[in-house]
Amino acid sequence: MSKDDARGSISRRDFVRAGATAGLGTTALAGLAGCEAGEAWDLTADVVIAGAGTSGLSAAIEARDSGASVIIVEENYDCGGHGIVSGGRVNLGGGTSRQRRHGIEDSADKVFEYWIRHDNLEARFTDRDLTRVYADLSAETFEWMIENGVVFQDEAIGPDFRNGRTVQWPVYEELITSHPTRLGSGLVRALEKSARTKGADILLLHRMVELVQDPDTRRVTGLVANSEGRTVRVGARRGVILATGGHTSNVAFRRMFDPRLTEEYQTAGEPYTSQNADGELAAMRLGAALWGTASQSMAAGNWISKTEHIGCRWGYSSLWWQPDSPIFDKVRASGLTEVDWQNVILVKQTGVRFHDETASGHDFFAACLSYSGDPDKKNGGGPIWAIFDTDAVRRQGWEPTPPNVDPDGYFFSADTLAELAGVIRNSHQTLRMSGQTLEETVARYNSFVDSGVDEDFGKPTPRYKIQTPPFYAAWSTPILHDSLCGLRVDTRCRVIDLEERVIEGLYAAGEAMGGFPQHGLGRCALFGRVAGRDAARSV
Amino acid sequence: MSRGLGRLVHRPTLELLEGPAAEVDAGTAVRFVVRAACSSGCDVGALPLVVEGPGADEVELVPTRQSNACDTRFALRAPAEPGPTSWTVRLPEHGSGGIRHEGAALRVGTEVVPHRTSVAIWQVPSPLVGSAFSVRVGVKCSARCPLGGERVHVLADSGEWLGGGTLGSEPRPGSDGLYEAEVSLLAPQETGVFFRRVRFDGRALGPPHETTEATFSFRALEPPQCAVTVHVEAPALAAPFGGIEVRLGPYRGETDENGVARVEVPKGTHALSLWRIDIEPIAAEVDVTGDTELRIAAAPRRRVDADEERDWM
Numbered sequence: 001m002s003k004d005d006a007r008g009s010i011s012r013r014d015f016v017r018a019g020a021t022a023g024l025g026t027t028a029l030a031g032l033a034g035c036e037a038g039e040a041w042d043l044t045a046d047v048v049i050a051g052a053g054t055s056g057l058s059a060a061i062e063a064r065d066s067g068a069s070v071i072i073v074e075e076n077y078d079c080g081g082h083g084i085v086s087g088g089r090v091n092l093g094g095g096t097s098r099q100r101r102h103g104i105e106d107s108a109d110k111v112f113e114y115w116i117r118h119d120n121l122e123a124r125f126t127d128r129d130l131t132r133v134y135a136d137l138s139a140e141t142f143e144w145m146i147e148n149g150v151v152f153q154d155e156a157i158g159p160d161f162r163n164g165r166t167v168q169w170p171v172y173e174e175l176i177t178s179h180p181t182r183l184g185s186g187l188v189r190a191l192e193k194s195a196r197t198k199g200a201d202i203l204l205l206h207r208m209v210e211l212v213q214d215p216d217t218r219r220v221t222g223l224v225a226n227s228e229g230r231t232v233r234v235g236a237r238r239g240v241i242l243a244t245g246g247h248t249s250n251v252a253f254r255r256m257f258d259p260r261l262t263e264e265y266q267t268a269g270e271p272y273t274s275q276n277a278d279g280e281l282a283a284m285r286l287g288a289a290l291w292g293t294a295s296q297s298m299a300a301g302n303w304i305s306k307t308e309h310i311g312c313r314w315g316y317s318s319l320w321w322q323p324d325s326p327i328f329d330k331v332r333a334s335g336l337t338e339v340d341w342q343n344v345i346l347v348k349q350t351g352v353r354f355h356d357e358t359a360s361g362h363d364f365f366a367a368c369l370s371y372s373g374d375p376d377k378k379n380g381g382g383p384i385w386a387i388f389d390t391d392a393v394r395r396q397g398w399e400p401t402p403p404n405v406d407p408d409g410y411f412f413s414a415d416t417l418a419e420l421a422g423v424i425r426n427s428h429q430t431l432r433m434s435g436q437t438l439e440e441t442v443a444r445y446n447s448f449v450d451s452g453v454d455e456d457f458g459k460p461t462p463r464y465k466i467q468t469p470p471f472y473a474a475w476s477t478p479i480l481h482d483s484l485c486g487l488r489v490d491t492r493c494r495v496i497d498l499e500e501r502v503i504e505g506l507y508a509a510g511e512a513m514g515g516f517p518q519h520g521l522g523r524c525a526l527f528g529r530v531a532g533r534d535a536a537r538s539v
Numbered sequence: 540m541s542r543g544l545g546r547l548v549h550r551p552t553l554e555l556l557e558g559p560a561a562e563v564d565a566g567t568a569v570r571f572v573v574r575a576a577c578s579s580g581c582d583v584g585a586l587p588l589v590v591e592g593p594g595a596d597e598v599e600l601v602p603t604r605q606s607n608a609c610d611t612r613f614a615l616r617a618p619a620e621p622g623p624t625s626w627t628v629r630l631p632e633h634g635s636g637g638i639r640h641e642g643a644a645l646r647v648g649t650e651v652v653p654h655r656t657s658v659a660i661w662q663v664p665s666p667l668v669g670s671a672f673s674v675r676v677g678v679k680c681s682a683r684c685p686l687g688g689e690r691v692h693v694l695a696d697s698g699e700w701l702g703g704g705t706l707g708s709e710p711r712p713g714s715d716g717l718y719e720a721e722v723s724l725l726a727p728q729e730t731g732v733f734f735r736r737v738r739f740d741g742r743a744l745g746p747p748h749e750t751t752e753a754t755f756s757f758r759a760l761e762p763p764q765c766a767v768t769v770h771v772e773a774p775a776l777a778a779p780f781g782g783i784e785v786r787l788g789p790y791r792g793e794t795d796e797n798g799v800a801r802v803e804v805p806k807g808t809h810a811l812s813l814w815r816i817d818i819e820p821i822a823a824e825v826d827v828t829g830d831t832e833l834r835i836a837a838a839p840r841r842r843v844d845a846d847e848e849r850d851w852m
Contacts, residue, residue: 443753
């Protein structure tokens with residue numbers, strides 16, 4: 001088979017997969033014919049983007065609007081990344097049409113001043129040069145999203161209508177989650193539709209594994225992707241944009257910032273999407289610097305959260321997976337939800353309580369992540385189990401059977417507490433829970449219910465004894481979320497190396513980028529636009 | 540494969556696919572799956588295994604041919620007496636057609652232990668001082684032994700016997716072998732939180748069972764002097780008004796379908812709280828000087844968007 005044949009077979013199959021919304025674009029065809037001399041590219045485009053999430057799609061639209069051809073490589077079988085399973089939270093202000101409609105006077109300067117506040121831990125660690133870019137483009141990006149088909153709810157999260165949510169995508173079969181609504185679909189599908197309509201080509205099931213750098217000029221000239229075992233080399237005439245979505249799924253990477261974050265902690269968005277640090281690692285191999293790392297380890301913000309749905313592996317807050325989700329085979333269980341923490345106690349893998357269960361701040365998480373008692377695994381806090389009885393099940397109105405719970409390692413029941421301790425099996429449970437310890441823990445807690453005072457952890461008026469069989473243990477280990485630091489970039493989103501030099505031809509945006517640790521999708525779209533525009537205009 | 544005495548010699552192997560844990564309950568069945576295979580790919584299914592050890596004389600072997608192997612399933616009963624024990628599985632030497640299969644042996648050991656028992660205590664009330672009350676006690680054997688007719692005992696911290704009960708003949712419905720008894724007790728004469736120990740002694744059972752103890756607590760309450768009637772008004776609630784838990788300190792009641800609960804309490808200041816999963820929790824302090832009527836407005840529980848309130852600045 002000739003080289004041209006190989007290229008043709010790759011592109012046809014992938015483009016058919018990718019073309020559901022808007023058919024084939026022009027870029028790939030140009031790429032097939034435009035392989036540059038001296039480079040063994042399978043495909044080429046002006047701008048090549050790794051990742052078809054919010055920042056990648058925004059970069060693609062902006063690059064196409066600037067006249068550049070675009071190829072996106074996406075490792076997943078569908079677009080969206082973290083954004084499509086998110087709550088569609090978008091933080092953009094500075095004088096948007098929505099703000100004006102609600103009589104809010106805002107400006108870029110006000111946005112800037114907010115996001116550099118020293119008394120706000122989330123803003124304290126921002127790179128103020130990047131913050132200025134965010135402030136100046138904030139309102140413009142909001143209107144740009146509307147122009148590209150995104151529909152916003154006319155409600156605000158918090159003051160000043162800076163923070164709001166998108167409207168769920170109306171095509172049911174194009175949602176990843178089903179109920180309750182995952183509003184990020186309205187953002188991502190709209191951007192995807194716009195990007196495809198404007199001619200961006202999206203190669204699904206293509207995972208970037210390496211960047212290609214000219215050894216003489218150090219300019220990044222393309223990337224290498226792996227598609228189901230095949231290597232695909234994609235050349236970028238003007239630039240490569242890393243929009244790979246952060247690092248919190250990568251245990252080795254995340255532990256650079258916090259050694260406690262060992263493998264037992266899941267990441268929100270999984271199992272649909274994994275934040276595996278592909279972009280950061282590829283760029284770091286070329287000498288790229290990380291930036292804003294204080295944000296990732298600060299005791300504030302959205303990098304960790306309490307399990308909202310217990311007894312299942314994937315219990316991130318508003319991601320309440322239901323059996324009609326297209327990926328429920330991976331999710332396996334929805335979880336027992338709307339937990340009133342008076343109905344349960346939380347214990348470590350050894351069966352001991354460690355904190356007031358009704359709390360959820362960073363003191364709570366510090367206790368969750370505290371030493372689990374395993375001398376062979378000193379870091380990480382180990383699994384956290386919610387222990388409750390059949391009375392709690394009745395009060396909560398739960399049905400503790402599949403698909404609500406996952407008995408394959410994340411939910412257990414037994415007729416006595418000692419027996420319950422003995423049946424807990426999970427790959428992250430490195431110690432056997434002692435039945436005697438769990439009995440003693442519960443007996444002591446029950447006495448606090450009698451006295452009305454939690455002498456150990458100050459839970460406000462412990463309300464219910466855990467006494468009536470059967471007894472239950474439900475996985476309730478905290479969940480990681482945002483990547484709040486990433487690659488160092490300049491105000492044009494060009495990646496900077498450890499010598500503070502620009503790595504020509506390489507850009508980063510979204511959660512792969514450091515310096516602006518905002519929760520939500522506003523920063524992803526905004527800096528994606530900056531990267532896409534600059535790369536398209538790069539010569 | 541080697542040659543000996545003019546014949547081809549094959550060396551079969553035995554592999555334990557399923558066997559006993561490090562500890563097994565005395566007198567219980569232990570399941571085995573042993574894979575026999577010949578390194579030269581011979582069909583070893585025709586070579587029956589020999590099992591030696593406790594209970595082996597009654598073993599029933601169920602072989603299943605796999606590709607290039609034969610898996611044999613069987614069950615053995617562990618000895619009734621605790622202590623170390625072992626079984627040996629042999630593949631006898633066998634020869635035919637110019638090929639001799641050497642013998643192979645697999646020794647499997649475990650520790651036979653007394654059956655572990657565990658206890659649950661529920662329906663523990665907050666009795667009035669000096670009053671009779673009862674609790675439910677359940678006992679379970681790790682090997683699901685029938686425990687009907689056995690006795691459970693409730694002791695004071697000092698070891699003084701305070702009460703006992705006989706486990707029922709049938710397991711608690713819905714349980715997996717939890718036998719239960721009702722034990723009548725007498726509350727102390729003074730108020731406060733008290734601890735009691737429940738003991739189940741199974742040493743005399745055959746096979747032997749471990750003795751187990753568990754602790755429970757209760758609060759002895761001052762006798763009430765007056766009644767507080769709480770009327771819950773909740774026009775925004777979709778569900779009926781019944782089942783809302785009403786507490787005045789340790790004194791408890793529950794609303795009927797009309798949203799009315801009557802709780803008897805001593806005179807004094809009490810912490811009032813109302814709870815049901817679908818209403819916003821209500822808490823207040825109430826001074827009770829005599830029979831009292833309270834009207835409480837309840838609201839549906841606010842559903843918090845999980846993407847909000849995630850900042851702990």
